[in-house]
Amino acid sequence: MRLSRGEAALAGFAGLVSLFLVLPSLIVVPMSFNADNLLRFPPHGFSLGWYEAYFGRDDWRLATWNSVTIALAVTVLATTMGTSAALALVRGRIPLRNLYIFLMLTPMIAPPIVSAVSMYGVFARLGLVGTYPGMVLAHTVLALPFVLVNVVAVLQRMDWRLEQAARSLGASAARAFFEVTLPMIRPGLVVAAIFAFITSFDEVVVALYISGSSAITLPVQMWSGLRFEINPVVAAVSTLLLGLSVLALLAIGFLRRAGAGSTV
Amino acid sequence: MRRGALGIPALLLVAVFLLYPLALLVELGFHAKTGEWSLAQYERIATTPIYLLVLWKTAWVAGLVTCIDLLIGYPFAVALSRARGWWRLFLLAAVLMPFWTNLLVRTYGWIVVLHPNGLLNSILLGLGVVSEPIELVQNTIGVLIGMTQIMLPFMVLPIAAQIERMDRRLLQAARSLGASPRRTFLHVYLPLTLPGVFAGALVTLVLSFGFFVIPALLGGRRDVLIAQLIDFNLTKVLNWEFAAALGTILLAVTMGIFLAAQRWLGLNSLWTEAR
Numbered sequence: 001m002r003l004s005r006g007e008a009a010l011a012g013f014a015g016l017v018s019l020f021l022v023l024p025s026l027i028v029v030p031m032s033f034n035a036d037n038l039l040r041f042p043p044h045g046f047s048l049g050w051y052e053a054y055f056g057r058d059d060w061r062l063a064t065w066n067s068v069t070i071a072l073a074v075t076v077l078a079t080t081m082g083t084s085a086a087l088a089l090v091r092g093r094i095p096l097r098n099l100y101i102f103l104m105l106t107p108m109i110a111p112p113i114v115s116a117v118s119m120y121g122v123f124a125r126l127g128l129v130g131t132y133p134g135m136v137l138a139h140t141v142l143a144l145p146f147v148l149v150n151v152v153a154v155l156q157r158m159d160w161r162l163e164q165a166a167r168s169l170g171a172s173a174a175r176a177f178f179e180v181t182l183p184m185i186r187p188g189l190v191v192a193a194i195f196a197f198i199t200s201f202d203e204v205v206v207a208l209y210i211s212g213s214s215a216i217t218l219p220v221q222m223w224s225g226l227r228f229e230i231n232p233v234v235a236a237v238s239t240l241l242l243g244l245s246v247l248a249l250l251a252i253g254f255l256r257r258a259g260a261g262s263t264v
Numbered sequence: 265m266r267r268g269a270l271g272i273p274a275l276l277l278v279a280v281f282l283l284y285p286l287a288l289l290v291e292l293g294f295h296a297k298t299g300e301w302s303l304a305q306y307e308r309i310a311t312t313p314i315y316l317l318v319l320w321k322t323a324w325v326a327g328l329v330t331c332i333d334l335l336i337g338y339p340f341a342v343a344l345s346r347a348r349g350w351w352r353l354f355l356l357a358a359v360l361m362p363f364w365t366n367l368l369v370r371t372y373g374w375i376v377v378l379h380p381n382g383l384l385n386s387i388l389l390g391l392g393v394v395s396e397p398i399e400l401v402q403n404t405i406g407v408l409i410g411m412t413q414i415m416l417p418f419m420v421l422p423i424a425a426q427i428e429r430m431d432r433r434l435l436q437a438a439r440s441l442g443a444s445p446r447r448t449f450l451h452v453y454l455p456l457t458l459p460g461v462f463a464g465a466l467v468t469l470v471l472s473f474g475f476f477v478i479p480a481l482l483g484g485r486r487d488v489l490i491a492q493l494i495d496f497n498l499t500k501v502l503n504w505e506f507a508a509a510l511g512t513i514l515l516a517v518t519m520g521i522f523l524a525a526q527r528w529l530g531l532n533s534l535w536t537e538a539r
Contacts, residue, residue, distance in 0.1 A: 007346070014343035017336055018358035020413060024373035025365050027383060031376055040381040085274035092267030100271065102526075107282055109522050111474025113491040114511045117498055118285035121292075141281045144274055202366045205476050222368045226481055230375065238369040245364040249357070252364075 028238035039230045050236035060233060063221035067201055070132065070217060074139045074200040079193045081140070082147025089148075090155040108145035112205035115142070120209040130212020138210045139200035146195040154188030187255045194248060194255075286515065293509035305509035315493070319513070322489040325404070325479075326472035329411045330419075333468050334461065336412070337419035341460075344420070345427040359417050359424075367414070371481050374410045375401060378482070402484035410478045415471060419464040426460025466525045470518050490514050 027041070035045030054060050085104065094100050107115065119138055120129065128134030162184070166176040182189075204219035211220050218237065225231035296302035309315045344355045362370065377383045378400035385397040400406050434456070438448040476491035483489075488496070490510060497507040 010339060010343045010346070011351070014340050014347070014355055017340045017416075018355055020336075021358045021416060022361055024377050024413065025361065025370050027373050027376050028369060038381070039376065039379055041376055041379070041383040041386055081274040081277065084270040088268050088271030092270060094268045094271055100275065103283060104275065104278060106286075107278060109470070109518060110282070110286065111476075111491065111514050111518055113474060113476045113494050114286070114289070114515045114518075115282060117494060117507060117511055118289035119281065120498075121288060121504070122281070122285040137277070137281050141278055144278060148274070198364065204368060219366065219368055222366075222372075223477075226368065226372060226375070230372075234368075234372050235376075238366070238372050241366045241369050245361070245366070245369075249360060249364045 025242060028235055028242060031232075032235040032239040034232060034235065037232050039232075050232050053233045054236045054240075057233070059216075060218075060221060060237070063216050063218045066132075066135075066211075066215055067218040070135045070139060070215070071197045071200040073132075073136045074143050075193050075197045077136065077140045078143035078147050078196040078199075079189065082144050082192065082196070083151050083189060085144070086148050086151035086155055089152055091160075104148055105145050107142045112203075116206040116209040119206060123210055129210055130214045132215055134210050135207065135215050135217070138206050139203060142203060142206060143196040143199040146199055147192040150192040150195055151185070151188060154185050154192075158184055191252055191255050194252060198248060289508045290512045290515070292505055293512040295505050297503070297505055305506050308506065309509060309513070318488055318490055318493050321487075322473060322491075325407060325411070325489060326469055326475075329408065329415055329472045330465050330468045332408075332412050333416050333419040334465055337416055337464065338423060338457075338461065340416075341420050341423035341427060344424050359420050362414065362417050367477055370414060371410065371477060374406070374413070374482060378406050378409065401482055404483065404487050406482035406484075407479050407487050407489075410482045411472055411475060414478060415468045418467045418471060422463040422467070423457060423460040426457050426463075430456050462525070462528070466521060470521050473517060473521075474514055 030043055031039075031041070032050055033046050033048070034040075034043035035047035035049070036043065088094055089097070089101070123129050123134050123138065126134075128137065158181070163176050163181050166180045167173070171179070202219060203217075204223055207217050207220050208223060211217055218241075222234050222237060225234040293305055294301055294303065296304045309319075340355075340359075344352070344359070347355050375382070379385070380397035380399070380401075382400075384400060385394075388394045389397065400409070430453075434452055435448055438452045439445070443451070474491055475489070476495065479487055479489045480492055480495075483492075491514070494507050494510045494514070497503045497510065
C-alpha cells in the first residue's frame with residue numbers, strides 16, 4: 001500500500017509521539033548500569049553496583065517486602081469486595097443506584113492528595129498510621145473502583161442464560177455461581193486482580209501519609225530517593241519495575257484475548 | 265437471596281475510610297484555628313495574593329497541559345485508528361505502557377532526560393545549539409513537559425475509542441455527495457469524535473488539577489501548585505484548618521467538573537475507558 005503525503009506525515013508524527021511516551025521510561029535502563037554515582041547522561045562505565053545495593057540494603061529490601069505483601073492483601077480484599085459489589089450492580093436491585101455508583105467511584109475521582117490528607121486524620125486517631133492494616137485498608141479503598149469497573153464490564157458481556165440453565169436444572173444459587181458463572185468470568189477477575197495489585201503497588205501519595213515510619217513501601221522509599229538528592233539505587237529499582245510493567249502488560253493483553261474468546 | 269446486599273461491604277469500607285474522612289475534612293475547613301465555626305480560612309485564601317497566585321497557576325498549568333495534550337493526542341488517536349498490523353501494536357503499546365509503569369519510574373526518567381547533565385542537554389551541547397546547559401528541571405518547563413507526557417494516554421484512549429465506534433459510511437456519504445476531504449473532516453469526522461474529545465479533556469484537566477508528584481519532583485520552589493500547598497500546610501506548618509480549606513476547594517473543583525461531565529456525557533463513557 002502506498003501512503004499519501006498526508007498519511008505519511010501523520011504516521012511520522014505518531015512515531016515521534018510514541019517515542020515521547022516511551023523513551024523517558026526506557027532511559028532508566030542504561031542509567032542503572034552507571035558506574036558513576038553522579039547523575040550524568042550518557043552513563044560512565046558499566047557496573048552492577050546499584051543492583052547490589054538494592055538487593056543488599058535492608059531498607060530497600062524491607063520496603064519491597066512491605067509493598068508486595070500489602071499489595072497481595074489488597075488484591076484479595078479488593079477483588080472479593082469489588083466483585084460482590086459488581087454482582088449487586090449488574091444482577092441485583094440497589095436503591096439509589098446512581099448515587100451508589102458515584103460513591104463507589106469517589107476513590108478514583110478524589111485527588112490523591114485530598115484523600116491522603118483526610119484519611120491521615122482519621123487513621124491517626126484509630127492508630128492505623130504506620131501499620132500494615134492501615135496501609136491495606138487505605139489501598140483497598142483506592143483499588144475498589146478499578147475492580148468494580150472491570151468486573152461490571154465483564155458481567156455485562158456474560159450470557160446469563162447459562163446460570164439460569166444451571167439453576168433450572170436444580171443447582172443452588174451458590175453452586176450455580178461457583179461452578180458456572182465464576183469459571184466464565186475468571187479471565188476478567190484476574191485482570192481486575194492485577195489492577196488491584198498495581199494500584200496498591202504503585203501508589204505513592206496516600207502511602208506517604210499512611211505508611212508512617214514502620215510500613216514504608218517501595219514507592220515511598222523511591223520518593224525519598226528522589227526528593228532532595230538523586231539516589232542512584234532508584235535507577236536499578238526503576239529498571240526492575242519497568243520489567244515488571246512489561247510483564248503485566250503482556251499478561252493483560254493475553255487475558256483480555258482469552259476473556260473475549262470465552263464469552264463470545 | 266437479595267443480591268443487592270452484596271454491594272454493602274464495599275460501600276461500608278469506602279464510607280468509613282474515605283467518605284467519612286472527606287466529610288470531616290470539609291467540615292474542618294469551616295473552622296477557625298481556635299475551633300469555632302468561621303469562614304476565616306477561605307477569607308485568608310481570598311485576600312492573600314500568594315494563595316490566589318497558587319490557585320491561578322494550578323488552573324493555568326492544568327489548562328495548558330490539557331490543550332497541549334489535545335493538540336498532540338487527537339492526531340495520534342487518528343493515526344492509531346488507521347494503523348494496522350505491527351505498527352498498530354507498537355502505537356497501542358506506546359500509549360498503554362505508561363499506565364503500567366510506576367509513576368516514580370517515569371518521573372525519574374524525566375529527571376534523567378531534563379537534568380543539566382541529562383540526555384537533552386548533552387545532545388544540545390553536543391550539537392552546539394547551546395553553549396551551557398539550559399535549566400529544564402526545578403522550573404515550570406519541567407512540570408509542563410512531565411505532566412503533558414503522563415496525562416497524554418488519558419486524552420488519547422477516549423478519543424481513539426470514539427473513532428473506533430464511528431460509522432464510516434457517514435464519511436463515504438459525505439465524500440460521495442461532493443464534500444472535500446477538508447470539509448468532510450470539519451463537518452462529519454470532527455463532530456462525531458467530540459464526545460471522546462470532551463471525555464479525554466475532562467479527565468486530563470481533573471487529574472492535572474490535583475497532581476502532586478510531578479510538580480513536587482520536577483518543579484522548583486516557585487512552582488508550588490495547590491496539591492503541594494496542602495501538603496506543605498499540613499506537614500510543615502501543621503495548620504490543619506487551612507490545609508482542609510484548600511483541600512475542600514480542590515475537591516469541589518474536581519467533583520464539580522466530574523458531575524458536570526456526568527450530566528453532559530453520561531457516567532459510563534467517562535471513567536470506564538480511562539484505563
